[in-house]
Amino acid sequence: MTTSTALLIADLVGVAVFAASGASAAVAKRLDLFGVVFVGFVAALGGGIFRDLVVDEVPPLAFADWRYATAAALTAAAVFWLHPQLARLRTTVLVLDAAGLALFTVTGTLKALDAHVPPFGACVIGMLSGIGGGLGRDLLTGEIPVVLRREIYAVAAFAGAVMVAVLHGAGQVGPLPLAVAAVLIFVLRLVALRRRWAVPVATLRPPRTGDPGAGPRW
Amino acid sequence: MTTSTALLIADLVGVAVFAASGASAAVAKRLDLFGVVFVGFVAALGGGIFRDLVVDEVPPLAFADWRYATAAALTAAAVFWLHPQLARLRTTVLVLDAAGLALFTVTGTLKALDAHVPPFGACVIGMLSGIGGGLGRDLLTGEIPVVLRREIYAVAAFAGAVMVAVLHGAGQVGPLPLAVAAVLIFVLRLVALRRRWAVPVATLRPPRTGDPGAGPRW
Amino acid sequence: MTTSTALLIADLVGVAVFAASGASAAVAKRLDLFGVVFVGFVAALGGGIFRDLVVDEVPPLAFADWRYATAAALTAAAVFWLHPQLARLRTTVLVLDAAGLALFTVTGTLKALDAHVPPFGACVIGMLSGIGGGLGRDLLTGEIPVVLRREIYAVAAFAGAVMVAVLHGAGQVGPLPLAVAAVLIFVLRLVALRRRWAVPVATLRPPRTGDPGAGPRW
Numbered sequence: 001m002t003t004s005t006a007l008l009i010a011d012l013v014g015v016a017v018f019a020a021s022g023a024s025a026a027v028a029k030r031l032d033l034f035g036v037v038f039v040g041f042v043a044a045l046g047g048g049i050f051r052d053l054v055v056d057e058v059p060p061l062a063f064a065d066w067r068y069a070t071a072a073a074l075t076a077a078a079v080f081w082l083h084p085q086l087a088r089l090r091t092t093v094l095v096l097d098a099a100g101l102a103l104f105t106v107t108g109t110l111k112a113l114d115a116h117v118p119p120f121g122a123c124v125i126g127m128l129s130g131i132g133g134g135l136g137r138d139l140l141t142g143e144i145p146v147v148l149r150r151e152i153y154a155v156a157a158f159a160g161a162v163m164v165a166v167l168h169g170a171g172q173v174g175p176l177p178l179a180v181a182a183v184l185i186f187v188l189r190l191v192a193l194r195r196r197w198a199v200p201v202a203t204l205r206p207p208r209t210g211d212p213g214a215g216p217r218w
Numbered sequence: 219m220t221t222s223t224a225l226l227i228a229d230l231v232g233v234a235v236f237a238a239s240g241a242s243a244a245v246a247k248r249l250d251l252f253g254v255v256f257v258g259f260v261a262a263l264g265g266g267i268f269r270d271l272v273v274d275e276v277p278p279l280a281f282a283d284w285r286y287a288t289a290a291a292l293t294a295a296a297v298f299w300l301h302p303q304l305a306r307l308r309t310t311v312l313v314l315d316a317a318g319l320a321l322f323t324v325t326g327t328l329k330a331l332d333a334h335v336p337p338f339g340a341c342v343i344g345m346l347s348g349i350g351g352g353l354g355r356d357l358l359t360g361e362i363p364v365v366l367r368r369e370i371y372a373v374a375a376f377a378g379a380v381m382v383a384v385l386h387g388a389g390q391v392g393p394l395p396l397a398v399a400a401v402l403i404f405v406l407r408l409v410a411l412r413r414r415w416a417v418p419v420a421t422l423r424p425p426r427t428g429d430p431g432a433g434p435r436w
Numbered sequence: 437m438t439t440s441t442a443l444l445i446a447d448l449v450g451v452a453v454f455a456a457s458g459a460s461a462a463v464a465k466r467l468d469l470f471g472v473v474f475v476g477f478v479a480a481l482g483g484g485i486f487r488d489l490v491v492d493e494v495p496p497l498a499f500a501d502w503r504y505a506t507a508a509a510l511t512a513a514a515v516f517w518l519h520p521q522l523a524r525l526r527t528t529v530l531v532l533d534a535a536g537l538a539l540f541t542v543t544g545t546l547k548a549l550d551a552h553v554p555p556f557g558a559c560v561i562g563m564l565s566g567i568g569g570g571l572g573r574d575l576l577t578g579e580i581p582v583v584l585r586r587e588i589y590a591v592a593a594f595a596g597a598v599m600v601a602v603l604h605g606a607g608q609v610g611p612l613p614l615a616v617a618a619v620l621i622f623v624l625r626l627v628a629l630r631r632r633w634a635v636p637v638a639t640l641r642p643p644r645t646g647d648p649g650a651g652p653r654w
Contacts, residue, residue, distance in 0.1 A: 026366070032417035034373055035366030041342075049272070054485070056494035058274040059330070063339030070338070080420050112495070120506070121499030124477075135576075140353075142362045144578045148462070148471030155470055199468035202516050244584070250635035252591055253584030259560075267490070276492040277548070281557030288556070298638050358571075360580045 040076025047132030105130035152192030160185035258294025265350030323348035370410030378403035450536035476512025483568030541566035588628030596621035
């Protein structure tokens with residue numbers, strides 16, 4: 001098996017895991033089969049579509065290579081029929097999701113750097129590649145994105161993206177250094193889950209009287 | 219009247235119908251005149267803007283040709299003032315909406331194929347051209363997109379997109395074959411409405427105790 | 437100080453103000469520190485990212501120049517810790533927000549015109565550059581965008597964009613004419629706030645019985 005075959009397989013596993021997370025959220029919202037497949041597609045491929053648009057790779061890979069959309073659609077359809085069984089696999093899915101986050105962030109950052117985006121912007125694009133699908137999933141299902149609310153998730157992705165940018169600057173973009181960055185994200189995410197690490201939330205004074213939605217918000 | 223004039227008129231009718239659907243949703247949410255026009259604009263042109271971004275036609279047609287935005291804005295403003303009368307035209311509007319879906323899907327798929335997107339990706343882009351505006355409309359008005367929840371809508375669009383891709387592969391992209399694909403979408407959609415065909419919804423076990431929004435979702 | 441330095445500083449002030457508005461909305465929704473920074477980033481840079489995608493300037497400035505994302509992130513983080521003090525500065529922030537709207541609309545319109553977008557489309561792009569960040573902020577925090585609901589905001593931006601397009605058509609794109617267009621937006625917005633000018637809202641008949649979300653909406 002060549003490196004590029006290994007990478008493709010890893011990429012498709014990431015797509016499948018994210019599609020499963022999107023499909024599960026859609027099932028919970030009572031969407032129909034098409035809705036479940038569509039939210040799965042967005043969760044799996046939304047981050048990559050955004051990444052490809054901002055680095056001007058058009059058409060985005062999600063449309064240019066049929067294997068991506070197919071993997072997302074088949075996984076989401078499987079979740080539609082199998083979701084009660086899936087609930088028992090919760091830990092497995094959390095681990096695979098951390099792997100998908102690690103993989104998408106590293107490849108997204110690298111792609112942006114290769115397209116001559118400066119390092120800081122490339123890190124933001126890489127992080128968005130990792131978390132963008134989940135953002136789309138939550139917007140489509142009417143939720144405030146979960147990644148904005150709790151736990152170390154995007155922060156782990158950003159840390160790994162910074163490591164990729166540093167390695168890239170030092171000319172170290174072979175498979176091994178990149179794997180180390182991916183493992184960093186993966187481990188950070190799992191340890192945060194295990195220890196319930198979270199990002200702080202601001203203390204909030206009670207709102208003044210009146211409809212808060214009606215007044216300007218600052 | 220030449221073919222391209224006929225196509226332009228058909229396109230603008232589709233824009234107007236989708237703008238009316240967006241404006242109606244916005245009126246129902248008590249948005250102001252600007253909000254009604256804006257949601258109408260997104261409903262009419264959002265799918266096409268997305269299509270043009272992913273096939274790298276920039277600036278998107280919605281910004282490059284003033285007639286599109288003007289048709290959307292005028293229709294939405296008309297709905298703002300006339301919406302009580304519009305409620306009586308419900309059946310007419312449903313039929314026109316099915317026509318708009320058919321038209322936007324066929325032209326979107328064709329545009330993607332002409333931009334050398336592979337067939338499967340082109341079908342997805344074509345379907346998104348047809349349903350994208352409605353997705354935007356629902357996100358802006360705080361609803362879970364209706365296309366994800368019920369009825370044969372996106373599925374009819376996808377079936378027509380596949381037909382366009384097959385015809386394109388066989389070199390049959392004259393007005394007549396394309397019209398047949400559009401009619402397929404149109405008829406599928408209307409028959410589904412008439413017979414209340416729907417896409418299945420997964421059976422759902424009751425959620426376990428605890429706030430479902432607070433836990434990870436799988 | 438050269439003109440371009442002055443423009444950069446003005447641009448970064450606009451970024452900071454919009455980031456503060458996004459961060460404040462995120463704090464009110466109890467998002468964590470990352471969520472506050474992310475919503476601040478989207479509020480400050482979302483309009484510009486959209487503008488750059490539709491005029492094909494890739495990577496968008498928000499990713500290409502680190503100062504933009506840094507200004508947005510630092511401001512949002514500051515709001516996270518200082519937001520009780522900020523509540524006292526409400527009038528100041530409203531004035532700065534009007535300045536940001538004016539600036540982003542004028543530069544967005546000009547950039548679209550320079551990219552050969554026809555005048556009407558360029559005005560729409562310019563207006564979206566000004567209001568896009570606030571739209572993103574509201575979608576991420578689960579609100580129907582406030583710009584669609586009340587007050588003269590987008591309309592002031594559009595009026596200024598039209599003035600830029602007229603000046604551009606007449607070859608008057610020096611600093612002074614553009615500043616006049618920006619002042620037009622700024623003053624329109626402040627007078628509208630002061631006098632409580634608003635865009636009209638349609639009169640609405642009571643909805644018919646039945647779940648309005650379940651039926652088709654027209």
